[in-house]
Amino acid sequence: MEMTLLLNTTFEPLRVVNWKRAITLMWQEKVEVLEVYDKEIHAVSITIKLPSVIRLLKMIRLKDSHHAVKFSRANIFARDKHHCQYCGQRFRTEELTFDHVTPISRGGKKAWENIVTACLSCNNKKSGRTPEEARMRLIKQPVKPRWSPTFTITIGLKTLPESWRDYLYWNVELDLDRMENDSSL
Numbered sequence: 001m002e003m004t005l006l007l008n009t010t011f012e013p014l015r016v017v018n019w020k021r022a023i024t025l026m027w028q029e030k031v032e033v034l035e036v037y038d039k040e041i042h043a044v045s046i047t048i049k050l051p052s053v054i055r056l057l058k059m060i061r062l063k064d065s066h067h068a069v070k071f072s073r074a075n076i077f078a079r080d081k082h083h084c085q086y087c088g089q090r091f092r093t094e095e096l097t098f099d100h101v102t103p104i105s106r107g108g109k110k111a112w113e114n115i116v117t118a119c120l121s122c123n124n125k126k127s128g129r130t131p132e133e134a135r136m137r138l139i140k141q142p143v144k145p146r147w148s149p150t151f152t153i154t155i156g157l158k159t160l161p162e163s164w165r166d167y168l169y170w171n172v173e174l175d176l177d178r179m180e181n182d183s184s185l
Contacts, residue, residue, distance in 0.1 A: 033054055
């Protein structure tokens with residue numbers, strides 16, 4: 001059956017819930033319905049259009065971990081604005097890789113503070129050495145971003161319902177399994 005997009009009072013997407021959970025939240029008067037599907041469910045004495053988008057009536061404060069920047073290749077590239085941190089040139093995503101400033105073989109960690117965006121040429125030139133050993137200069141020292149360069153929520157659906165488009169950004173993904181099992185509502 002259909003899934004429902006759940007928004008915070010601020011219209012921020014929180015999660016995807018199944019239609020039964022959405023109906024329960026409606027009956028508990030915890031949400032308002034913003035969009036509906038054409039489909040209906042029928043009970044003995046009532047008919048209800050399935051909710052497509054619902055919004056909480058009370059604000060839910062999200063844990064700090066919800067806003068933590070996910071360590072990923074896409075976010076490293078976004079932090080460095082798709083510029084090689086050695087030659088300074090801007091590249092398309094497929095022309096980039098990431099480089100461990102201190103190589104793993106030398107005790108370097110897989111962390112925001114040790115990984116930078118690099119073009120293939122500079123990454124090959126640096127190889128398994130430190131920038132100093134390779135006589136290469138870092139344009140800026142890598143740091144963990146305080147904000148998410150690309151906000152992602154994972155959506156486990158192949159196609160998004162049209163009614164959700166006004167409430168989601170182009171790069172939002174909602175994690176269906178994680179969100180459905182969350183009993184905080």
